[in-house]
Amino acid sequence: MTASAEDPEPKSRRSSIKIREMEIDDIAQVFHLGEKLFTAESAPNTYRTWDEYEVIELFYGDVEFCLVAVKDEKIVGFILGTTITKTHSAWKYGHLVWLAVDPALQRKGVAEKLFRRFKDVMLKHDVRMLVVDTDAENLPALRLFRRLGFGNPKQHIYLTMNMAGERQLMKKKTNGGN
Numbered sequence: 038m039t040a041s042a043e044d045p046e047p048k049s050r051r052s053s054i055k056i057r058e059m060e061i062d063d064i065a066q067v068f069h070l071g072e073k074l075f076t077a078e079s080a081p082n083t084y085r086t087w088d089e090y091e092v093i094e095l096f097y098g099d100v101e102f103c104l105v106a107v108k109d110e111k112i113v114g115f116i117l118g119t120t121i122t123k124t125h126s127a128w129k130y131g132h133l134v135w136l137a138v139d140p141a142l143q144r145k146g147v148a149e150k151l152f153r154r155f156k157d158v159m160l161k162h163d164v165r166m167l168v169v170d171t172d173a174e175n176l177p178a179l180r181l182f183r184r185l186g187f188g189n190p191k192q193h194i195y196l197t198m199n200m201a202g203e204r205q206l207m208k209k210k211t212n213g214g215n
């Protein structure tokens with residue numbers, strides 16, 4: 038298949054994208070790419086919030102599970118994860134926490150490539166089961182995860198409580214009821 042105007046870099050040429058472990062100098066690039074993709078509008082209900090601390094915490098805690106996709110020395114994707122061991126369970130779980138690909142390079146297999154390496158690293162660390170969660174409306178991610186081999190979805194209800202009223206009341210009380 039030859040490249041068309043809509044598809045300037047078909048999957049056959051994605052070998053120009055290299056996957057490697059994240060390094061300290063990558064933190065800012067990873068954070069800014071995530072900032073573009075994990076907006077409040079795109080994931081208004083996510084219980085984890087994308088911020089600098091999220092990246093730094095995962096990087097310092099589990100650098101081996103933080104990988105980046107690089108093209109022409111620019112980070113075009115990343116996958117960040119961690120492992121979980123539960124009391125009374127011999128099993129070690131791998132948690133895929135964040136996965137993102139630059140919009141300009143989506144649908145070219147970058148996420149799949151990142152995940153394949155991530156899975157290898159998890160296997161080397163004796164992980165028995167991988168878990169991932171995403172918004173129920175994030176159809177691209179759900180299709181991707183199914184294609185990668187994830188299944189057996191469990192429903193989880195997410196509730197919120199707006200504290201605006203209580204906050205107003207508290208402010209009034211601390212201001213002496215004025």
Ligand SMILES: CC(C)(COP(=O)(O)OP(=O)(O)OC[C@H]1O[C@@H](n2cnc3c(N)ncnc32)[C@H](O)[C@@H]1OP(=O)(O)O)[C@@H](O)C(=O)NCCC(=O)NCCS
Nearest residue numbers: 074135136137138143144145146147148149177178180181
């Ligand atoms: C989800 C995301 C990581 C996919 O990255 P990607 O590099 O485009 O994915 P890939 O090219 O490896 O896609 C592999 C397969 O996943 C599915 N898929 C990926 N994106 C899709 C989309 N937008 N619509 C439908 N299916 C999609 C397809 O089956 C695709 O195979 P195909 O292109 O041969 O049909 C990317 O869209 C993204 O960064 N989204 C915003 C962040 C996010 O939601 N992250 C996931 C939750 S942490």
